[in-house]
Amino acid sequence: MLVQEIMTVPARCASPQDSAASAVELMHSLGIGVLPVVEEERVVGILTDRDLVLALAGQERGLEELPIAAVMTPGAVCCRAEDTIEAAAALMGDHQVRRLPVLDDAGHVAGLLSVTDIAVHASEQLAGEALGEIAEYR
Template identity: 80%
Template sequence: MLVQEIMTVPARFARPQDSAASAAEQMKSLGIGVLPVVEAEGIVGILTDRDLVLTLAGENQQLERLPVAAVMTAGAVCCRTCDSIETAAALMGDHQVRRLPVLDGDGNLAGLLSVTDIAVHASERLAGEALGEIAEYR
């Protein structure tokens, strides 16, 4: 089974210049915890609900004044639409992430793959193994 068969589409995303508040509102309204951050050249980072919370807890700033670029985690571990689910699960475990942006053949954002997608649509066993590695203390 390939990633493209079970990934979530369309992938929601933010741009580095967007306000962190608008990204947070998008995440809240969609009930999601992560947004890939995209520029013309591709994915430049990941914004998680954890990034937003830690920014608010660590600094006395309002999200309206902060661009996504100031809050996001730079870089992103990604998989491809043509990767196998096993390959994607191994990436999740190796990098201890629960979600992967999925890139098409041109390197553009095509979707998002979560451990839940793997459990529901492919293999609970494989998802459990990935979660075990994700939660492992390193």
């Protein structure tokens, strides 16, 4: 089974120049916890709800004044739409991430793949193995 068969589409994305407040609003309205950060149609990072919470700790300024670039995790780990689910799950485990932006042949964001997508649409066993590696202390 290939990633493109079970990935979530469309993937909602943000720009590094967007405010963190706009990201919170988008995440809340869509019920999601991650946004690939894209500049000039290329993934430059990833923003998670955890990134936003940590950014607020000790901040004197509000999220409206804080650009996503200041709080995102740069250099997101991505997979390809044509990758197998097993390869994507291994990538998740190796890099200890629960979600991967999925790229098309041109390197643009085509979707998003989560451990939950793997569990629901492909294999609970494979998702469990990936989650075990993700949670492993290294």
